[in-house]
Amino acid sequence: MHKRVIHRVLSALSCLFVFCPTTSYGLDKVRVGLSSVTGIMGSIWVAEEKKIFQKYGIEPEVIIIGGGGARGVSALIAGDIQFSTGAGDAFVRASLKGADVVMAASIVTKGLQRVMTRPELKTPEDLKGKKIAITRFGSASHWVLRIMLERWGIRPDELQAIQVGSSPAMLVNLDKGAVDAAILSMPSFFVAADKGYRVFADLGEMDIYSLQNALSSTKQYLQMHRDVAVRFIKAYVEGVAYYKKHKQETLEVLRKKLRIDSGQKADLRYLESSYELLAKKYYDPVPYPSVKGVESILEFLAEEDPKIKKPNAKLFINDSIVREIEASGFIDAIYGK
Numbered sequence: 001m002h003k004r005v006i007h008r009v010l011s012a013l014s015c016l017f018v019f020c021p022t023t024s025y026g027l028d029k030v031r032v033g034l035s036s037v038t039g040i041m042g043s044i045w046v047a048e049e050k051k052i053f054q055k056y057g058i059e060p061e062v063i064i065i066g067g068g069g070a071r072g073v074s075a076l077i078a079g080d081i082q083f084s085t086g087a088g089d090a091f092v093r094a095s096l097k098g099a100d101v102v103m104a105a106s107i108v109t110k111g112l113q114r115v116m117t118r119p120e121l122k123t124p125e126d127l128k129g130k131k132i133a134i135t136r137f138g139s140a141s142h143w144v145l146r147i148m149l150e151r152w153g154i155r156p157d158e159l160q161a162i163q164v165g166s167s168p169a170m171l172v173n174l175d176k177g178a179v180d181a182a183i184l185s186m187p188s189f190f191v192a193a194d195k196g197y198r199v200f201a202d203l204g205e206m207d208i209y210s211l212q213n214a215l216s217s218t219k220q221y222l223q224m225h226r227d228v229a230v231r232f233i234k235a236y237v238e239g240v241a242y243y244k245k246h247k248q249e250t251l252e253v254l255r256k257k258l259r260i261d262s263g264q265k266a267d268l269r270y271l272e273s274s275y276e277l278l279a280k281k282y283y284d285p286v287p288y289p290s291v292k293g294v295e296s297i298l299e300f301l302a303e304e305d306p307k308i309k310k311p312n313a314k315l316f317i318n319d320s321i322v323r324e325i326e327a328s329g330f331i332d333a334i335y336g337k
Helices: 002-019 039-049 068-078 089-096 140-152 167-176 188-194 219-224 226-245 247-257 265-282 291-304 320-327 330-334
Strands: 028-034 058-064 083-086 102-106 114-117 131-134 160-163 181-184 198-202 214-217
Touching: 028 039, 028 068, 028 226, 039 058, 039 226, 039 247, 039 265, 058 226, 068 083, 068 089, 068 214, 089 102, 089 291, 102 219, 102 226, 102 320, 114 140, 114 188, 131 140, 131 167, 140 181, 140 291, 167 181, 167 188, 181 188, 188 265, 214 219, 214 226, 219 226, 226 247, 226 265, 226 320, 226 330, 247 265, 320 330
Parallel strands: 028 058, 028 083, 131 160, 131 181
Antiparallel strands: 083 214, 102 214, 114 181, 114 198
């Protein structure tokens, strides 16, 4: 009798582990570093807060690294994190120097920044001799400025790029008259527009591809831990789907992560505008890294250093996991197609 009871208990436990594989037991720990605290990271936060990673057997640790993509590259190489998000130029630069880094996915392939100016500045010629705020040299905003200047036929030395820091800090400098224009990200460009500044250029409306929010790892990690990486990116992709489908729940996650008080009506309005922009225009359901974005970066790097020979852009990308996930029908399934 006693043996029969033990047998039943063991059988029940076996069933539990078979049908509930993503309990807290046996989850694979994965650290992902975020280059900044911004709404563009919303899909990862949603996947974290709504336990989507756990659904695929992943216990995530989402770490705010800051410092742009360069710091994320350093953390990847050191093995402190397994995935990093950030502007792709840092990963291309590191790879050119021999670092074992590669882009695996990217849910945003067009720049989100807008060039905001004082109302009286109306043509590219008006920018000559003016002060343009960027976050820092080598940052995504600096890259955007260089692209714009090239499009407008203006040499970089015909104006002054000023390192200011974050988008909110740039907006403060605009208000004080310390700069004449700024390369702003959301929601700062919504705030600037409400204050009467001109949308001089919208990168998203132009035929320009970038690596705004690339998800990168090391070649070694993707090779040695492919099963974990596949499950992580599945959760990453499903986080995007949840973001798009569940507006109110997502806004609550964003409000929490961005520390916006529910009584701050203006901030909540800007937050909703940012959500709509990402959900309807920018977030790509099938997150292939942009080959054109890599090519753009290589062109600029070659201008900086003529010794750099532009290699095949695909060498900086390993999109095999995204291809595998798409081919399996997984993405169509989560979108109900």
